Amino acid sequence: MKTRKMLIFLVLMLVSISILAACSDKKEVEGKLETLTILYPGDENDRMTEFLENEFSEKMAADLGLKVKVIFVPWAQYWEQKDIMLAANEPIDLYWDGLPDLSTIVNKKQSMPLDDLIKEYGQDMLKVLPMEQFQGAMIDGKIQGIPSAYAPSSAMYQLVAVRQDILEAVGMSEVKTPDDLKEFATRAAEKFPEMKGPADIVFKPLTRYFADEQYNWIAVEDLVVFGEDSKKAYSYYESEAFQEVAKFNRSMYDAGLYSEDLTIKYNERDSRMQTGLYLWVEGSLGKEMEIIDAIKANAPDARVKTYLLADDKPRYITATGGEVLGIPVTAPNPEGAIKFVNWIYKSKENYQLALYGVEGKDYEIVDGRIKKLTPSEFFYEWMFRNQNYQMFGPDVAQESIDNYKSWDDKAILSASLGFRFNNEKVKLIETALKEVAGKDLAAIRSGFVDFETGYPKAIKKLKAAGIDEYVAEIQRQLDEFLASK
Structure with missing residues (x-):
């Protein structure tokens, strides 16, 4: 015993x-790991939390010797919080933002030159991200960020992703004009009172329709556009196209078809659409593939189709990516940030793990299509999409895939491709203009404020803030850029 x-x-x-x-x-292993901190827009879901703490954490430790910390910030507060955190030198190594803001990002020291880091730690990434892809994220010949998404991109942000099932249910088959959108919203309000109307004012698709020449936005807060025919810079808010957009959106408010959230909570438009209770949102090519699973989780019979208003007008490739991944000058671990992005693009297996989760648990591959087994989101597909690895769901029609892959075949390269405005000489003016745009013109753009009474006052403020000098400086730099090509 x-x-x-x-x-x-x-x-x-x-x-x-x-x-x-x-x-x-x-x-001991954890003690040897280097921390990588990512600032990330949106809300964290339960599966993402579990994934980051387990499968993803193990992979990062084994492959890169990294412990990845993701700080989630709700969309509505993201840009403000990003500026506050970076200004306070908080330990952020990687974050996401928009390419049109690149000069501001650089001048605020929110981004460091990445050429040497990419050369040393990003060689796998360059195999699936051509160097031409980086020209949209260069200032003075230096790479200041990694453009998000390598995919067909002409007419970026000029499309509308529409609830096709609701459109057909109200007796319509397609949308081609702003009047079609208004008719759709009117009929839907009558037949489906539980629906909450449009999720977005889609001002860029509307601008495409109303503009005499196609515009490309080339400054912060949508202040200035590049005319593709004239090759000139214009104050967007003073353009005839903007005025038509504002008048149309005012008519939508007057008809009770727009809610106040479209102005007050503009940046939550994608989140609204995914509730399954809204009719349309600004799109980009393939947007319906990105959002359909989230919508179906709330509206199982939903179908989404993307439309280009004024389809007969030319489509321009205006950027090699609409957004950019930046590494702050104060980043504690810039090497880790590049290693992380490089790891995602190193192989299809890494790409799928980061974007889709664990095979057999979160998704499965059937006949070359990806079938998601859970509605959970992982790292946003649109943020890291790469046409070398991209997968399509089983419900995506082959016609849509073929259209997607051939979308840029007839596109025109914008003369402004690669132009990045340096705002160093007009930073104070830009700050004043952003305040007018945010406080006055955004509400007019959304139709929230009466156009006839509000617009003249807002333009007077814009003039007083220095819009003419601002446009002149952009034009000067633009002329130099065009002459050098």
């Missing part, structure tokens, strides 16, 4: 020692 007890005691001792050793080894 004593011998048996002694054996049990010894076994328990050995188990305890093994556990302690394992814990010690784990702590």
Whole structure:
């Protein structure tokens, strides 16, 4: 009996020692890991939390020696919080923002030159992200960020992603004009009172329709556009196209078809659409593929189709990506940030793990299509999309895939491709203009404020803030850029 007890005691001792050793080894491994902190827009879901703490954490530790910390910030507060956190030198290594803001990002020291880091740690990334892809994120010949998404991009942000099932249910088959959108919203309000109307004012698709020449936005807060025919810079808010957009949107408010949220909570437009209770949102090519699963989780019979208003007008490639991944000058671990992005693009397996989760648990591949087994989102597909690895769901029609892949075949390269305005000489003016745009003109653009009474006052403020000098400086730099091509 004593011998048996002694054996049990010894076994328990050995188990305890093994556990302690394992814990010690784990702590030792964790102690050797470098921390990578990512600032990320949106809300964290339960599966993403579990994924980051387990499967993804193990992969990062094993492959890169990194412990990845993701700070989630709701969309409505993201840009403000990003500026506050970076200004306070908080330890952020990687974040996402818009390419039109690149000069502001650089001048605020929110982004460092990445050429040397990419050369040393990003060689796998360059195999699937051509160097031409980076020209839209260069200032003075230096790479200041990694453009998000390598995919067909002509007419970016000029499309409308529409609830096709609701459109057909109200007796319509397609949308081609702003009047079609208004008719759709009117009929839907009558037949489906539980629906909450449009999720977005889609001002860029509307601008495409109303503009005499196609515009490309080339400054912060949508202040200035580039005319593709005239090759000139214009104050967007003073353009005839903007005035038509504002008048149309005012008519939508007057008809009770727009809600106040479209102005007050503009940046939440994608989140609204995904509730399954809204009719349309600004799109980009393939947008319906991005959002359909989230919508179906709330509206199982939903179908989404993307339309280009004024389809007969030319489509321009105006940027090699609409957004950019930036590494702040104060980043504690810039090497880790590049290693992380490089890892995602290194292989299809890495790409799928980061964007889709664990095969067999979160998704499965059937006949070359990706079938998601859970509605959970992982790292946003639109943020890292790469046409070398991109997967399509089983419900996506082959016609849509073929259209997607050939979308840029007839596109025209914008003469402004690669132009990045340096705002160093007009930073104070730009700050004043952004305030007018945000406080006055955004509400007019949304139709929230009466155009006839509000617009003249807002333009007077815009003039007083220095819009003419601002446009002149952009034009000067633009002329230099065009002359150098």
